Amino acid sequence: MEKKRPQLSLDELHQLKWLLGGGLTLLAVWTVIYMDIDAWELMGVVTVAAIACTLWPTLPARVPPFAHVLAFPLIVAFFAGDLWLTASPLPAMVRLDMLLLLYRSISYRQRRDDLQIIILGLFLIVVAGVLTVSLVFAAQLLVFTAWALAFLLAITLVGTAEGPGVESGKVKNIAPAWAVHADWRRLVRRMREVADWRVLTLGAALFAGVVAVSALLFLAIPRFQLENSLFLERLVTKKAKSGFNDSIKFGDVTDIQQDTSVALSIDVTDRTQLPVSPYWRMLVLDQYENGTFRLSPVLRRVAFGGERTDTIVHGDARPRLGASVVWTFYLESGLSRYLPLLGSFELLRFRETQNFRHGATVGVLALRDEPLTMTAYRVEGFELADARTDPTFSAESRRRERTIQTWLNVSADDHARLDRLVSEITGGAKLSAADFSRRAIAWLRQNHGYSLSPVVPRGAGDPLVRWTASREAGHCELFAGALVLLARDAGFSSRVAIGFRGGTWNGYSNSFTVRNSDAHAWTEVYDPAAGAWLREDALEVPKTAQETETKSEAAIAARSDRSWSARLDSLRIFWYRRIVNFDQRSQIETLREVKNVAQSSSRQLRDAVAETIAGVREWLARPWSLARGAKVAALIAFVAAAIWGTLRHRREIWRMLAKGGVERRDDPVRADASRWLARLRATNIPLEKAETIAVVGELQRLRFGARATWSEPGRTFLRARQALRAERSTRRRINRP
């Protein structure tokens, strides 16, 4: 048997707890040293107060009682004033934290106050770590953890030694016995006597284990971002369900599968800026070969710059006066690595750093990889125009008469067929690019209908030329491709642009939603006179019809989607806006909103108070009569009685109100017990055997009895199962012939 070691008395445990609490406070407030926050004076005050009160624990008893009454309102007022004056929330919160620590240092603490010290200290440590990311943080966090664990152990031991319901520290202005008799040298001696080197060694080993396991956990915690889906998604091959792709191939059958899932959601600060029919342009396809449109290597090399890694992209749009409209895009995963854009922009900002290539001259922004997660980006200063200036192409086209955009890579027969068609369109006249496009579109719409399942006529030669020469119906890609071939045959540079057109306004989330079914292809024809690419859409709503539409609120309301799917989409937008995309800017916006609400509410409150005072004055100024006086006296008496009754019976009222929450009917154990009772009842087990009676009794106790009187639920259910089986087997035996 071990030699009996002495034990710390309750007073000594209290002293140890007080010492550890003071030390933890100092550890926490000293983080200000390497935080760039203006709280040095406060740190000095807290340090002095914490050291003094820790070493002389009778000092808190000298704090006057009214200080404890006023402490909380004063601290809150200080924080509010601090926040108001400095308008920087984090330093204000740090100072608030330090004030709370100061108050906890200069008053006797109960258990919950001790726990508060740990929470407040952890906040300071974490803030310091996040702000500074220094190596000191790691050391401080380790020391803090060890100290906090020792503190928690002391709190538990004191709680155990005191027993339930007994807690010191409730009376703030009388020094407890342990504080009066505090002698730190004696405590150190006693600690030495009490300590067992083996237990200390085990404690040290366990703490080393804590550090090791923490390191392992740190390494093992999966590093996926909240907006990302799980890693399993990487194992799934994604299929693009929309008709959108980064190349267009024309065959005999070019069906497009309709997919109404959300492809893109857009938040816009000024929704009146939304075009009537927005074109979300993603990519241009300039090379046509073997019935396929694709981005040519030449254009890829010339137009796109080198790959960059950044969060900001500067566009070629010129800055305009006034606050620019901000567009926030949420591009769904698996769609494309080319980002949808409305046109040239001033500034594009990603939520996190991205690898990308920007083709400013062609107006295309390409990420290195197709994102597997939702990609959010914010664009400022879109230039919303139907024509897109391209000075580079203009100079190039002047130097070289033929560019790849004018190259018609078809056979001589197809060429001749296209020549005939162009002659039919132009009537032999020399037209400008815009006029030719208008006539060609009219010709195409006259000869072809619209269908999502078109059929390209069989035969020799290029399939797109065959379709253009036929009268078959087609979809956007066929119309766009045909217009490109006709324009090139007429001598105009042209290319296919792909992306999305249109969308709906979600009335619940106040955002614009573009679906995969909105995928679209159109033509861009170069106008040498204007030095710009003209957007020509053979399937566009006629300009005359567009002009009747306005960009007003009424037009947006007409396009508004208030279906159930829109409700679900609004949840998704909420998640993106408030959780996933919650960055510093969102935080500032939220704070600004809070500030605005606070200001407006305080103004309303002031007005309401002034109005009430005026009303009371006016009421008092009215002539008084006996009846009026009696009514007022009765009202005052009633209010006084109500207040008196509430104060006198406040505990009973509280108990009555709190009682409702104690008994929970949806307790799973009670539900299970109820089920077992029902099963036994359904079997009609005779209540004769002692075991059955006991099981039923225990089940009823689990179902209806107080929780403290429960037997082990699992064992009781097992016994009920056994009783049921025994009864069934007995019945089978009896019924057997």
Next chain:
Amino acid sequence: MNARDLNAWSGPGLRGVRRRFTWNGLLWSLVWPQRSHRVLPTTAGLVLIGLAMGIGTAAYNSSSNILFITLSLLLTCLILSGVLSWLNLRGVAWRLRVTPPLRAGQEATVTLELRNGKKFLPTYGLWFELAARPIADARDQRPESTWTGRDLDVRKILAQTDAATQRGQLACRTRLDPGYESRLEWIFKPANRGALRVELASVGSLFPFGFLKKSIGTELRADVVVWPAPVEYRRHAVATARRPAGGEHVTRAGSGGDLLALRRYESGDSHRLIHWKASARTRTLLVRQFSAESAEGFSLWLRMDAEVWTKPEQFELLVSFCATLAEDLFRAGRLMSVALDDAPPLPVRRVGDLEAFLDQLAVVRPAKGNSSLASPSPRAIAKQNVMTFAPDGARGVAAYVDGKKAATA
């Protein structure tokens, strides 16, 4: 009393039931709580879990490794808490001791013995939930309303049972050093006579950091009998027992003339009482024991006809009155025999006989439909100085000796 249960040690440190150590088993026991083990987070634990979740969310939201480090440390602290709690309870065993006799209305002591069987680690901060509940007769546990009864009825029955259950909490406030034992005492007062089950409902601990409240359900219990409470009664002078001429010898040790038995010599015995012949024969010093000469002996005959004792409180008074008389008469050396209903009379010669009678009295109930009890049996009538009982008014009970009122309660 269930001696086997009382003497048995229980708990994680119980020797002889340890399974072979395997790392797999150890890990599994740390991850998956054993049967009857409950772990609930305390307020501090909930705060810690909430804090960990908040920091975790912030870490994922901001991809800040500082927050990931903090999250790792918080989670590890939770693990450490579980490991230390397991170490604290490891090797600890406990058992219950109930010291008889237990008497209704009088304080009884239940002793809980603790043992720390660990090598060098002490144990801190254990508490023990104890309960003493009456063991209802199986007949009482079969109410007609078991299946058909409404919730309210069952709740009422359970509330009555709960009201009869006494609960207590014992806490080990000091450190229990390795290899040491400790005793905790729970003092309670049984309210009624009858069979009583004293059980250790659970053992709990908040050690080490107060995050988790761990409790272990135990099946340690002891069934004991609570004797009837003593009552005040009044004797009547008229009821002086008949003294037969010449005295009557009773089979109890005393100072009469008849040899009752031989026993071993004890220090202080008179040398004149030594039986030399028997001592020589057995080579052990034996002394003569004579029978007591009693002329005032009584026989108690308790009849419990349900038709006569219709009021439960009056029946309880009867049982307590009978028990009190039996003890008083035995103490005065005047109790000859006892009989319950139509059972044969049992002679009361030693303390054990009286205790057996009190044990019987502790659990008696009114007998239904026994018409033969309506009148005393001829054999009992023939016997003199027989004390019987009858209701005395609406609430009282009277004791009669040979038909004459001897005492009332």
